[in-house]
Amino acid sequence: MFQRLRGTRDFYPEEMTARNKVFKIIRETAERHGFVEVVSPAIESFDLIAKKSGEDIKEEIYAFKDKGGRMICLIPEFTPSVSRMIANRQKELGKPLKWYSIPRHWRYERPQSGRLREFYQLNVDIFGSESPKADTEVLSVGICIMLNLGLKDFLFHISNRKFLQGLLQEYNVSNIQEAFRIIDKRDKIPEEEFVDGLLKCGIKDYDEILDILDSVTIENIGDFRGRNELMDKAIDNLIDIFRYLEYYGVREHCVLDLSIVRGLAYYTDMVFEVYDKKKEMRSLFGGGRYDDLVESFGGEHTPAVGFGMGDVVLELMMKKEGVWPEEKTDMDYYIANIGDVDRYVFFIAKKLRNKGYRVTFDLMERNLSNQLKYADKINAKKVIIVGEKEIKEGKILIRDMETGKQEKIDVNKI
C-alpha cells in the first residue's frame, strides 16, 4: 500500500477541525494587529533562495531542475520571497507594510519531535519602519497569538545584536560573525567546545563577557551607556521597546536576554526567541529586525522586522499545555428518511443549507436505525426524521441529539 512521504502529514477531517480553529485564532490576531495577508509561490528560483539563506537551511533545500532546465526549489522559508515581492513593486507600495502569511515550507532534515520536512509557518513582518514601535508591534502580535491560543508557559527573550557586537568590539574580538555563531550555540554544545570556540574567535575574557550577557537586565542596561555607538544604539532601542511593551500591557511576558543571537546571519538589531518559562525546551520560535535584506534582493533600503512561527512546535506546545482543540467534526443537521420521501429530503436540505446550516442526509439506503447511528457518528446536533406517513400530513420530526427532546413540526416551518 502507498504511504505518504516521511516527514509529511495527512490531515483527516477531525484533525482539520482542530487545526482550522488554531489557524483562525492566529489569522484573527494578526489581522486585529493591522496585518494583511499575502501569498507567494511555493516554488522559487534556486538563486533567490540560496542568496541569503543560512548555511543550515541551504543544505536542507528541496532543489531540482524543472523541465525547462531552471534550477528551482520548494521554499524553505518566507523571507526571500517576501523580500522579492517588495522589491518587485516597491514603487507602488506604501510605508509601512504590515504583512502576514501562513505558507507551507519544506526542508529536508531528519524528521523528529518538533521538526518535519513539510510544515506550515506563520510569517509576520513590518516593512518600511525603523521605529521600535514596529519591533513592539511584531512582539505584541506574537505574544497575543500565544495568549489567544490559551498558552501560558512562555517567555519572550529579547536582545539587540548591536549590543553584543559593540561589546565584542570593546574586547577587540576579530571575527564577530563566528563569535555570534558560537554564542548562539551555547546551550546546544558541550561547555568545552563552547569555550574552545570562543578562544578561537580571539575572545580571551570570555568569563567577563558571559557574565555581562547573563547579568544585565532591562533595569540596569543603562549603566552600559557611553562605551560605544553600537551599544548605545542597542540600549536606547531595547529601553524603548520595553517601555512600549509596558504601554501595551504585555511586558510581563518578556525578559531582556542579551545572549540571544539567532543563528541566521541577516538580523541587524532587535532579535528574540521564545522559550518555555523554565527554558527547558528548545526555542519555540523567534525573529528580529533585518534592515538590510530587502536591499540585498534588489529593492530600496527597507527596514524590516518580523518572525516565523512553525506549526509543528506550536502543536506540541499546545498539546503539552492541554489547549489543543478537540479533534472532532460535527454537523448541524442530519436528515433521516423512512420510505419514499426523497423529494422532501432534498427540499429540506436545500432550505436549511440556504439558511447557513451544515446539512447531510442518507446516501447509503440505510434503515432508520442505521441512519441514526451514522448521525451519531458524525456528531449531528439535530436529526430531522422525514417519514412517509407524517409527510402526508405535512409534518416532520426534529430531534435534538443533546437533550433528546423531539418535536413534530410543519415541514413548511423549517
Add this chain to the structure above:
Amino acid sequence: MFQRLRGTRDFYPEEMTARNKVFKIIRETAERHGFVEVVSPAIESFDLIAKKSGEDIKEEIYAFKDKGGRMICLIPEFTPSVSRMIANRQKELGKPLKWYSIPRHWRYERPQSGRLREFYQLNVDIFGSESPKADTEVLSVGICIMLNLGLKDFLFHISNRKFLQGLLQEYNVSNIQEAFRIIDKRDKIPEEEFVDGLLKCGIKDYDEILDILDSVTIENIGDFRGRNELMDKAIDNLIDIFRYLEYYGVREHCVLDLSIVRGLAYYTDMVFEVYDKKKEMRSLFGGGRYDDLVESFGGEHTPAVGFGMGDVVLELMMKKEGVWPEEKTDMDYYIANIGDVDRYVFFIAKKLRNKGYRVTFDLMERNLSNQLKYADKINAKKVIIVGEKEIKEGKILIRDMETGKQEKIDVNKI
C-alpha cells in the same frame, strides 16, 4: 532583480482580500453541503502519482529525486493522494465520507489564459456511496458554489460513460478507450482528424452514433432502454440524477450531454463538464464517478464521485461576469497621534483589538497630515486622533471617514 517563476503568482494584500472572499464562499458552500475539509501533503512519491494519472498529466509533473534518492513530485492533482488517505485508514473511516480540499497543484505546462504552473484547486468528493444521490450532491455543491459566487453564465453538461460504452459495443467498436479519447477531443481537433480517428477505432457508422449523442435528451433517453445492460444502467442512473436535481431545485442549470467523456481514464459512470451557456469557451471544470480508483491504490472497493475546480479559470469567469470582489484592503481604526501620547496610543489600540477590531497606528513618526493621508491610503473606516492637549482632559477625537462626522469622547469610553 529577482522575478517569480513563470506560471506562478504573487498575491499582494489587495488581491488576497478578493481571493479570501471567494475562497470563503467556496468553503462555506461545501461545508453547508456536509463536506468536511482534509489536507494532504504537497509532495508525494512519484509512483503514487504516476499510477493513475492520465498521460497528459504525467508529462507535466514536477518530479525529482530528493536528497535520500527517492523519486518524488509536487502533486498535479488530488485524486491519488486522497485515494491513498482512504486506503491508509479504511478500517477506521465510516461511510460515506464527504470530503473537500483546496490544495495547490503544480503542472509544468505552457502558461496561458486559464492555465498556470501553480494553481489552487477545490476538490470535492464523496466516498463509499453508489447512490445517484451522491452524484447529485456533488453536482449540487458545484452548482451552488457557482451561484453563490454570483455566476450566471454556466451550464452543467452531464452524461454517463456507460451509455457511450454500451452504444459503441452495439456498433461493435473494438477499441473503446481510444474511441473515448477521440470523442473527448471532438471540439478541440479539426473535423477531418476527428472522423479519421473514429474510423481508426473501427467506428464506421459515426454519423449515426454522433446523431444519437447530439440528439438524446433526458426526456427521451428512456427510449434507448433494452439495448444492453450498460446502456440501461446509465439511463436509470441519469434519470435518477436529473430527478434529484429537480428535487433540489437546481435542474435548470443542467443538461444531458452524452458527448461528454472526460479525458481521464478512471471515470466509470456519471461524468460532467461545466461550460458557459453558449459553449463558446473551453470547459470550466468537470468531474464524475470513479468507483474503481481507491481499490487500485490498495484500498477496499470504494465507490467515489467528485470534481476538481481550478482557481485560474474560476477567476477568469468571475472577472468576465463582473462578480470578482473588489481588490481593496481596509482597516477598522487608524490611531493618529499629536505629540507625546504613545502610552495612550498603545492603550487604545489594545483595547480596540481586544474587542475584535482591526487597528493600526503610526510607525513612521509622521505629522498629523501625513498620518491622515496614510489612514486614507489603507482605507481606514475610522480615525482616532490622540492629542497631547485633549488627552490631558481624558478626551480623544473619533472621525468617521465615510461620513466625515467627528466627535470628542472620553478615552475610557472606547
